[in-house]
Amino acid sequence: MQETAEVSQAGVTWTLVRGTDGADEQHIQVVPPFPFSIGRRPGCSLQLNYKTISGTHAELRLEGEQLWVSDLNSTNGTYVNGRRINARVPLREEDLLQFADMAFRVRSESRQNTCLTMAEDVCDQALALVQFDRLMENRLVTPYFQPIVDMATGAFRGYEILARSRLFGLESCSAMFDAAARLNMEVELSRMLRWEGVREGLNLNGNATLFVNTHPLEIRREGLIASMGAARQLSQDVPIILEVHEAAITDPREMQLLRSQLKELNIGLAYDDFGAGQTRLSELVEAPPDYLKFDISLIHEIDRATPERQKMLASLVQIVLELGVNPLAEGVETEAEAEVCRNMGFLTAQGFYFGRPAPVRDYQL
Structure with a gap:
């Protein structure tokens, strides 16, 4: 069932939307006076009769055409885009407003513009944001696995965990994170994808290493190590490598601490997309x-590159080897690229030449 509560004054209508299926749509028209109260107690402007909701949980105030939300010392909190609020916060179009575990999408519309037709791409983006709630709540993702091979033997050494979804507008990882970025939920999405990937990866044959990704924002927020601890407990003795994007590698001391904490969990560390940044x-x-993943920009058509470029890359590979780090070539697409990378000293590689990302069933005998 979809519930909506419309808040209107002046020339703007604000709407709180709960639900995404459109079935049995229920509209609750709300009119001044303000504040507009939310809570479990009878008499609230919007009564939510759930145990997690406090008697008087939160309130909305309209100042001009701007809607504000304040928490009223509720037990389980009020959240805007996944962040618990301690002071009043202005609300924007498509914000995710959550009272305890009850989530609503914020909408605003000028009365004078109600008959205007939205551009198709804007409609698609809005639908993707609505779908994102379903994606997170019901974990509607399918983990995909791309093989990482041993360059000497050609054997599969492990798999990088990626993800796909069948929800409209959220089919790829990039689309999921675009929607998450609009809601400031990149970290929450990253943790969910990692957990689902490890859980599904336990069905792979053998004891293959699982390469799991992080979002750059996770490095400086609490919870990454706890998240990896949970993944380790789930996976037991399956080898895991945590990939950190090059953009997040700015403080060597921070990386030293991260590697030490991961080592205690028997989890390795990889730097991703080396050569794409700074x-x-x-x-x-x-x-x-433990691994250094050379960005595809360094690998693409390396067989056709100038001798100077090939020599530069080979020198980098040798330096990495001397540091005791496993150099991994990303984005290998042809046999010629694979042969050059092998001759340069790359120990491992991944790319379409070795295998495209696929669900776990494609790797089960």
Whole structure:
């Protein structure tokens, strides 16, 4: 069932939307006076009769055409885009407003513009944001696995965990994170994808290493190690490598601490997309990972590159090897690229030449 509560004054109508299926749609028209109260207690402007909701949980106030939300010292909190609020917060179009575990999407519309037709791409984006609630609540993702091979033998050494979804507008990882970024929920999405990937990866044949991803925002927020601890408990003795994007590698001491904490969990560390940003070799020396994944921009058509470019890449590979780090070539698409990378000293590689991302059933005998 879809519930809506419309707040209107001046020339703007604000709407709180709960539900995404459109079935048995219920509209609750709300009119001044303000504040507009939300709670379990009879007499609230919007009564939510759930145990997690406090008697007087929160309130909305309209100042001009701006809607504000305040928490009223509720037990389980009020959240805007996944963050618990301690002071009043202005609400924007498509914000995710949550009272304890009751989530609503915020909508606003000018009365003068109600008959205007939205552009198709805007409609698609709005639908994707609505779908994002379903994606997170029901964990509607399918983990995909791309093989990582041993360059000497061609054997599968592990798999990088990726994800897909069948929800409209959220089919790819990039689309999921685009929607998450609009709601400030990148970290929550990253943790959910990682958990589902590890859980599904336990069905792979053998004891293959699982390469799991992080979002750059996770490095400086609490909870990453706890999340990886939960993944380790779930996976037991399955080898795990945590990939950190190059953009997040700015403080060697931070990486040293992260590697130490991961080591206690028997989890390895990889730096992803090396060569795409600003990671310096000095940082590799001070905080060496277990794997260094060379960005596809360095690998693409390396067989056709100038001798100078090939020599430069080969020199980087040798430096990485001398540091005791496993150099991994990303984005290998042809046999010629694979052969050049092998001759340069790359120990591992991944790319379409070795296998495209696929669900776990495609790797089960």
